[in-house]
Amino acid sequence: MKPRVALAIGLTAVGGVLALAACATPTPTPEPEVTFNMAMLSQFGTLPEEATPTGYELTQEIVDLGRMLYYEPRLSVNGQMSCNTCHPLNTYGMDGLRFSFGHAGDPVGRNSPTSYNAALHVAQFWDGRAADVEAQAKGPILAGGEMGMPNSDFVVGVLKEIPGYLPLFEAAFPDDTDPINYDNVGTAIGAFERKLITPGRFDLLLAGDESAFNDAEKRGLALFVSTGCASCHTGPLLGGTMYAKLGAAESFAGSDLGRFNVTGDEADKYVFKVPSLRNIGQTGPYLHDGSIPTLEDMVRIMVRHQLGKELEDNEINDMVLFLRSLTGEVPADYIARPELP
Ligand code: HEC
Ligand code: HEC
Numbered sequence: 001m002k003p004r005v006a007l008a009i010g011l012t013a014v015g016g017v018l019a020l021a022a023c024a025t026p027t028p029t030p031e032p033e034v035t036f037n038m039a040m041l042s043q044f045g046t047l048p049e050e051a052t053p054t055g056y057e058l059t060q061e062i063v064d065l066g067r068m069l070y071y072e073p074r075l076s077v078n079g080q081m082s083c084n085t086c087h088p089l090n091t092y093g094m095d096g097l098r099f100s101f102g103h104a105g106d107p108v109g110r111n112s113p114t115s116y117n118a119a120l121h122v123a124q125f126w127d128g129r130a131a132d133v134e135a136q137a138k139g140p141i142l143a144g145g146e147m148g149m150p151n152s153d154f155v156v157g158v159l160k161e162i163p164g165y166l167p168l169f170e171a172a173f174p175d176d177t178d179p180i181n182y183d184n185v186g187t188a189i190g191a192f193e194r195k196l197i198t199p200g201r202f203d204l205l206l207a208g209d210e211s212a213f214n215d216a217e218k219r220g221l222a223l224f225v226s227t228g229c230a231s232c233h234t235g236p237l238l239g240g241t242m243y244a245k246l247g248a249a250e251s252f253a254g255s256d257l258g259r260f261n262v263t264g265d266e267a268d269k270y271v272f273k274v275p276s277l278r279n280i281g282q283t284g285p286y287l288h289d290g291s292i293p294t295l296e297d298m299v300r301i302m303v304r305h306q307l308g309k310e311l312e313d314n315e316i317n318d319m320v321l322f323l324r325s326l327t328g329e330v331p332a333d334y335i336a337r338p339e340l341p
Helices: 004-013 038-044 062-072 133-142 154-161 163-173 182-193 203-207 215-227 295-307 313-324
Strands: 243-245 269-271
Touching: 004 295, 038 203, 062 163, 133 243, 133 313, 154 163, 154 182, 163 182, 215 313, 269 295, 295 313
Parallel strands: none
Antiparallel strands: 243 269
16 A cells, blocks of 8 residues: 555645644654544535525526426427436436437537536536526527527527416516516526535535444545545535646546637646536546546546546545445425426
């Protein structure tokens, strides 16, 4: 086994916890035991119940309209594809395919990430090119390779022809004189997504219930912190807070330039948003190109290519068990398919 120098770093990251500071001796012992300590949890914070928006209020009316539009196939050019086609809410917000198929049957260019908890991310898409879920939602409807609508006026026209939508838009946007407009479509869908949050056992642990995890899961969590995973996969979602290069420590073959396409900055080549690890056991295949089918392989790749380290098989197993423990509860009532007007 390699000496785990990272342990000292991992523990220091918990900062200010006296009991742990004592362990951070200047010369690390060759094989420090990776032990779980409830104090390390404070770095993850707390999962909020919703991603509260700025600029408007999450009223019942706006959320209910957003749910309908999320499930609305008439927002696609062939009348058959909705957000829920590629991000099915009853299967953790993704379809399990390497690449989803657009309205014309062609595969899309990147793996579909889950729509659960996405509203809490620092920005949307693998490369962060949309600022928030409201802006994001306006993209796929008009994307030629996805829902394929010709332009936003056309979308608005379709919605205006469905008589039942006018009172719903009026109730959701009471201050607007012409409430059926494309911005409001994005806002309503985004509003609905802001409550697609999936708390689970990890949150019981974060709240102090040590019995929420078994020993292997606790070892896996301790390793996740001590190995350095939590330096990128930060916060209550274990991700979604920052960008990082795929292949930060050792280059990783790939052709997608990631965030470089957004910023044009050389330093952003192969940089992607660090994904959330919530429900990660349910949302494979992995990476922006869906190239990695199993969580075991995914952990090995991260250990080597993001951190330049190695772990024993039993340690990988513990880490995978920890990652699987991040599966939360899908809000069954909230996502129930609504009757469309
Ligand atoms: C044809 C499949 C498809 C459809 C339909 C679709 N999406 Fe997506 N969605 C994707 C793909 C692929 C990505 C990632 C694209 C990228 O990052 O470049 C994505 C990204 C997202 C993200 C960003 C999540 C994150 O972690 O950054 C959200 C949120 C989202 N979609 C919601 C929606 C909503 C809302 C709709 C309906 C208006 C929708 N999608 C329709 C395939 C689809
Ligand atoms: C230097 C930052 C960094 C570190 C450290 C890091 N990751 Fe990642 N991780 C990323 C980025 C960036 C991606 C997305 C890359 C992509 O899709 O191209 C990712 C993707 C993943 C995924 C796949 C997520 C998905 O939805 O496809 C898993 C699982 C994962 N990391 C687990 C880990 C584990 C476990 C560790 C520690 C061994 C770790 N990561 C360390 C940045 C990091």
